[in-house]
Amino acid sequence: MTTDAPVNTPAPAPTSTVVDGVHYHQYDVVIVGAGGAGMRAAIEAGPQASTAVISKLYPTRSHTGAAQGGMAAALANVEEDNWEWHTFDTVKGGDYLVDQDAAEILAKEAIDAVIDLENMGLPFNRTPEGKIDQRRFGGHTRDHGKSAVRRACYAADRTGHMILQTLYQNCVKRGINFFNEYYVLDLVMTEVDGPDGKKIKQPSGVVAYDLASGELHVFQAKAIIFATGGFGKIYKTTSNAHTLTGDGVGIIWRKGLPLEDMEFFQFHPTGLAGLGILLTEGARGEGAILRNASGERFMEKYAPTIKDLAPRDIVARSMVQEVAEGRGAGPNKDYVYLDCTHLGAEVLETKLPDITEFARTYLGVDPVTEPVPVMPTAHYAMGGIPTNVNAEVLRDNTTVVPGLYAAGECACVSVHGSNRLGTNSLLDINVFGKRAGNNAVEYAKTAEFIPLPDDPAKEVRELVARLRDSTGTERIAAIRKELQDTMDAKAQVFRTDESLAEVTHIIHQLRERYMNIAVQDKGRRFNTDLLEAIELGFLLDLAEVVVFSARNRKESRGGHQRDDYPKRDDENYMKHTMAYLTGDPHSAEAGDHIDLDWKPVTITRYQPMERKY
Amino acid sequence: MTTTIEAPRSPYSRAPRGRGVNWEKWGWIYMRVSGVVLIVLIFGHLFVNLMVGEGVSALNFGFVAGKLADPFWRVWDIVMLWLALIHGGNGMRTLVNDYATARLTRGILKLAILGAVVVLIVLGTLVVFTFDPCPAGAPTDLLPLFCQAS
Amino acid sequence: MPAAGTVTSQQQKTTSRRPAGTLYRGREGMWSWVLHRITGVAIFFFLLVHILDTALVRVSPEAYNTVIGTYQTPIMGLGEVALVGAIVFHAFNGIRIILIDFWNAKYSKIMFYVVVGLWVLTMLAFVPRHLINVFSH
Amino acid sequence: MSTATIDQPAAPEAIESFTVTLIIRRFDPEVDDEPRWQDFDVEMFPTDRILDALHKIKWEQDGSLSFRRSCAHGVCGSDAMRINGRNRLACKTLIKDLDVTKPVYVEAIKGLPLEKDLIVDMEPFFESFKEVQPFLMASSKPADGKERIQTVAQRARFDDTTKCILCAACTSSCPVFWTDGQYFGPAAIVNAHRFIFDSRDENAAVRLDILNDKEGVWRCRTTFNCTEACPRGIQVTQAIAEVKQAIMRGKP
């Protein structure tokens, strides 16, 4: 029994000093974000080196906990399956913009990732033989598209909740250091001599704002892992949490490091209409059907083979098209129905209990007896901080930034290409979270601390002071709302050059208004008003990159659908977007401060084909 | 009583777990076991004293002495005395643990409860065992009928 | 928060300790507990007194009868109703608690109403008879 | 093709908005000595949640109003608070389910140190959670590098308590916890239950021992406030009863 005793040995006493009101800490590995990816990394790194996890939320509040449907792995517990088919589905689902070497790793290591979680205690649903049960999910097929396959390992419709809890439990077991409700607001870069004698900037730590006290903390680290999650809050209708404001991605961006494939944002077909709260694809995996106002199963038209289980981009587009062509339901004809009534109360209550409750609570609709109004909701950022398969952050198309890692939704490995398959993200955070943790700790074992620059907290201190002392007149919420409304209206499932140009223009205006912002809370303790202002800054930056990248991809692929370029264009665009911040973000033309570059797609097995389901 | 303390746990400290007899567990079990038995005893007691015959108005030395002369009622009363006092005492201890936060107050109150319970158990037991239903020199009209008979 | 030290420093930041929130609006479970507690304490104190007065049988029949005589006044008669009410509630609710502990927590609310019902029945049987006894003398 | 607008809430025609008064218990540690009540009027729709009302206040009236929130649909556990005298998640409390002819009282959860407005110090709560060793302990790994086998029935045994989101609604509704805050509290017991009854775990005895403590399960007085408050519908009191039974039996 003792062999598995908790490893509660206190971590080596971290040095912590206070200079000029700023706290300084030193850790071998610092992980920013305590969602699935961050904690999976911590479990690897924690026992091997002094590790700190910094999170703006208590770990169990992270949005990984909201994930519902499942986590893919070709365990073949219920039917024949193998990782190669999984790789193919991932590549095809991503409309061939997937880096196939990464997708292979994802699919191969998926099996261990699931077993790891089970061994750590995750209570998966079980088959009658007592093995991990699996269910169907969008885009998962047997033998390269022949028919749907049961590949998603799940725990009712609370898979993400169980993953997040299990990982947190194991962090507790290992005595990981958490700094909860600390907002990382800056990555500290120190100028050092590069290998070729030129000066280059190397990450040496991060600066965090302690929400409870309003004090600043500098964490010096040998290796830093970003695992800050997505940024769905650039949209109004989203399944993402209020706190998913893309701070981590925004910090990287402001450092002049590139962001990859930002134009690809996934819209999940089944968000509760008007609210955006997610109803898992697992519902359709269990047999639920999408219907338009007249009760027609419209997915038969758009994806004859796998119908409602087509990948998300296709289903979401089909839904919007149904509505646009006047076949929407409801008083404003602005949604379609997800029909679960034929599944029976038993299946709903046991396999989909949470979403059944969501529909009841928030729409007053009982899925057992009535179809549920749904519409696409902004769900997942395929793009983000570019990394290689070792989770090392890239400075350009090939060079890594030593000591800097990213994993999870904030990163772009790219295993999801232009459209992520359902259940592949929970997989991503586990596979690449683990890799990030391992690689970071290996790196930290040999690396030296890079000295911090003078006054590393200067920028953050000034930012915080400027906002707290602001005497402007603009309300934060008003600016954010206008951004979100605009993004929903003009940069959502369908886009055109014209609509995107408008958004760019509006973002520029909003940025000017942002200069004149009013932070009403002048206090130091729990100043969430101030934080919302800072988060809004990141949202504006990221929305602009999304739109700018989208404007420059003049084709339709995966989650990016251009009405003015409705076809996929492999000849010109079979490549990743790499966007760099190069100038003053306040310049009127986005092109004046954003540089777009391209990165080739790694192709190993599968040549691009037309994507039909 | 439900809005007492707003911010307890300051500073956060839980007393280290002591070894030895687990009072909490046995106390808890005792409350339930004694409770079940007490139901019978107390309801029986109340029924006989308050409901049968003329109820409370019939209560007097004669009545009590009559009962206590019967070994059946003696056992009944002794058991009830012990069970009820310990049950009540343990219940009061729970309350003190809940509401008295200062160590000293807690100690004093618990000692007081313990003292009261012990004294009363001893007193009660003595009374039942040493009780003479026909004390010499007492006016006979106050005594149970059987005193005259003998 | 990492070290234990941080915990205490967080604690010190708290300056408000005053109550003045609203009363918590618990349901049957909470109110039955409040009553159980109040009745338990009431019975305990009564028991203390009751043992003392009964002990007077050792002193002398006169002493006992004088004290017990006060139990027979109308005012005390009403007090006895309250006492019996308390005991009956405490007893039935005690059984309810035991059933929750050893049988099933699902029916706690129903059982609460059963307790109330039984209490009413018992009191209906007891009170008139008792009051007749008290007031008929 | 135009982009669809999904601005309208899903409910049928012209739902009317109305004014709701929220009376919020404010406390700014840097200014106030004591908490104070403050009124706000907000225009709300029946289908809005209390969280929306709080946001509306924060975003349109008083930016300094502080509260925690994240997911906004009852799965992250950030926003447990006392609404009209009962613990609930603000994001799961719909306006239409409250009597809005009267003001709605909103205050922080009870029993944990108040930090600011609706924010309390959660550390003591998480400390209790950690104390029960809430993680799987199993010495043997399956030899074939596969999952441990667990039957559907064994899995179902502890299903209820796996749902916990650590929101503290239960613990801070418990009258015993309010008294001195030393009681482990229902949430910690729920999370111990989760492992005690997991067929894969081998350390039930340790957890049972931890909870067989002065501040452990025996302090529970079955007041059911926890069960009523739990936003995940966990049968908390039942779980506590099961742990008590297990301690008495000496095994799960």
Ligand SMILES: Cc1cc2nc3c(=O)[nH]c(=O)nc-3n(C[C@H](O)[C@H](O)[C@H](O)COP(=O)(O)OP(=O)(O)OC[C@H]3O[C@@H](n4cnc5c(N)ncnc54)[C@H](O)[C@@H]3O)c2cc1C
């Ligand atoms: C409703 C919903 C359902 C989903 N269902 C599925 C599914 O069924 N299957 C699937 O595979 N995927 C699903 N996904 C996607 C998947 O859940 C997420 O992509 C994934 O959980 C992201 O994990 P993460 O660790 O990268 O980020 P998160 O879990 O979002 O964690 C981010 C962490 O970063 C911290 N953080 C952020 N900014 C800062 C900062 N500035 N300073 C400090 N800390 C910071 C936060 O506190 C948080 O701890 C779903 C997503 C949603 C929204």
Ligand code: HEM
């Ligand atoms: C008539 C039969 C009785 C039964 C069935 C009974 C049952 C119980 C039970 C089960 C408890 C435990 C409650 C809990 O743990 O939550 C309890 C508590 C208590 N009982 Fe009794 N009891 C009875 C008689 C008495 C008597 C005669 C007294 C007084 C001497 C008494 C005083 C108390 C007290 C003070 C408590 C503690 C209350 C609390 O902690 O909230 N009980 N009773």
Ligand code: SF4
């Ligand atoms: S048991 Fe319920 S109320 Fe308690 S912390 Fe867990 S989810 Fe919240």
Ligand code: F3S
């Ligand atoms: S509220 Fe408290 S007393 Fe027990 S039943 Fe719940 S823990």
Ligand code: FES
């Ligand atoms: S905001 Fe997540 S539970 Fe309410």
